Amino acid sequence: MTSLNRRHFSVLAGSAALAGLGSLRAHAADAPLVLGQSAPFTGPAAQLGIQFNQGANLFLEQYNAQSGQRPVTIRHLDDGYDPERTAANTRQLIQEQVFALFGYIGTPTSLAALPLTAGDNIPFFAPFSGAMSLRNPFRRNVFHVRASYNDETAQIVRHLTTIGNNQIAVFHQNDAYGHAGLDGVTLALAQLKLRPVATGVVERNSVDVGAAVRTIVAAQPHAVVLISTYKSCAAFIRAARKAGFSGTFYNVSFVGAEALANELGKEGSGVVVSQVVPSPSSGSSALAREYQEAMRKGGGGAAGTYASMEGFLAAKVLVEGLKRAKSPTREGLIAGLETLDRQSFGGFDVTFTPRSHMGSKFVEMSMLTAEKRVIGLGPHGDPLPAMVA
Template sequence: MGAMRLLGAVLLAGLLVCGGVARAAEDPVITFGMSAAFTGPSRGLGIELYRGASACFEQVNAKGGVHGRKLGITALDDGYNPLPTIANTIQFIERDDVFALFSYVGTPTVTRILPLLLKYRDRHVYLLFPFTGAEPHRSEPYSEFVFNLRASYMQETEAVVDRLIALGRTRVGIFYQADAYGRGGWDGVRRALAKYGLKPVADVSYPRGSGTEYSYTEQARLLHEADIDAVVCIGTYASGAGFIRDLRDMGNTALAASVSFADGDNLIRLLVEMGGAAGVDYTADLVHMQVVPCYEDLGLPAVRAYRAAMDSYSGVLPAHLGKESYLPKRYSAVSFEGYMNARLIVEMLRRMGANPDKSKIPRVLESMADLDVGLDMPVSFGPDRHQGLDRVYFMMLSGGRHVPVADWERWRR
């Protein structure tokens, strides 16, 4: 009898152990594939977006994950170039079998992988919350495979043009990147001006990949000679900083407004560095847009949660991504956006239950109507709405801090 009890105990222990192993095998990390610029002059975008999303996942994983499953990001560098982005995306789908594509960075990169979403539609491949406000992935036939959190560039450019016209600044120029991103913003400015019977007084472009070392003197000269009183910049933070430097060195004080992709935090950082070396203040008469609230607004629950996550974040960038030096910011608009992207992923998985299924992504996200995520407005998706937020925020440097624009009258003509 004793031997039988001993044998039963051994068998029961074996079953428990095997059950634990089976459970572990059934519950791997839920992984999301992220292709972004981690090298090159725009690397701050990929790094900050990754940091914010990773901080959120790390926070959730420390509490046991979602329904017992841990969350992770498989990130690959594309240098803000389309061809590596295509290769990375195919790897995510074919080899890594990620749960979804997530937080891609840039219009020229995202636009080139959109046909892959159609190609792999039977494998339920979706792109969630890319860092771009462009139109191609918001339009058929690709919109059904993409969900955006952020407002579009059309909304950003219309919002800033409305402000400029209200201030009496009607001689508007455009500085834009010579690719799909820049042309999309260029089109947005032109459409917004057309509402008032106006056209840009001048527009100039520059090649993608240009940094602060590039000379924008010719672009600045053309806009200066056109007698602009405002310029809308559709570029990166490195190109935008170089252009504003050259425009100010020419003596031009036109109000310069940059869209959210230009990353106001890093734009200001570069302008302060260059201005300090030259003994010039390059940050005056500068406005930049972002699509999440100010990360200093502690009245918002989402801001408090984000800052707590960043304060405790381990901050370790995978070795294969940290090939070029970059000093991350403790808090930034881009990492805050990455954090909110990840918050929506967590909510999506929570609603899916214990057995997450890629094919349910559209239905689950489209069920999120008027979702309170702790911002100053709810996130709303639906069958005909794959963009969660619409608001555009205007920021400036004041007293050494990145703050919302409170007084536009200083720029009235």
């Protein structure tokens, strides 16, 4: 584990202790505001939970170090990307009277938590999911910082069809997340009077991809859009190539680009991943430069991941909502967030209003290299300039 990881998990342990000792008290003026997070810290989606949490804590460490600030901490529980565990964790966090729920990872897990938040109108902020089922119908306590899967898949389909790749198959997880991505691809293709040439499924937390590979490779698509976690996507890509598939692979952001690159190694070369935040190594994004500087100050060097930077951004946006709140209450946070009208966070615009809590539609592409790197791509597929260390 890196020094940054050790430091952040030390912070997490402290946050957990704070929550356990003081969460049942009223939110006194000098007590930390505790955010509750249920996320995978073990299992096949663990890197997403770990990285998002680290990025959020990276921002909060700096924020809490400022004089006169009421501390904000995160109480995290591991759900292993299992909706039943997520529901149990959420009940525990609500019983502990956390101030808000933050940074849940995944569609089926977030859907398991949402009904539990409605009664007390607990803010449910920045779920790491683009599913429309979390966005529609509108829920006043739910705020989305990232673009939707419809936004991501529309960009993927546009990218593919612009270069003449009209025969598109979909490999997807057999749950709410996978079906959300499939719906997005299907909708984008329908607008061009096209449809998926084949689909294949994998069960959540499984890498049994054999049947999906046989079905999709037999259809001879130009490209496959993958809507699953990095373990199963890596298994599919390897098996499809071994079966003779020579087309391209496109993934949505939830795959975790760096985790997928590490899983695939040299076999990742040319695999494309859509992203909902700028490249963490971008030299042209003020948000990325701020994140990189925070990484350096935090002892993590100049490395970073998309999921970690999304956590950093999410914490930054939530804190801005707190600053705008007229009172440090849940209702105050909701009202404060609803004043963010085209608010720029280092060039990344977020808009929340009383009628819409879908903060961003930002999507860009990235590509994996044989060296396990993830490079941002411009609108024409050209690599974006990286930050000079």
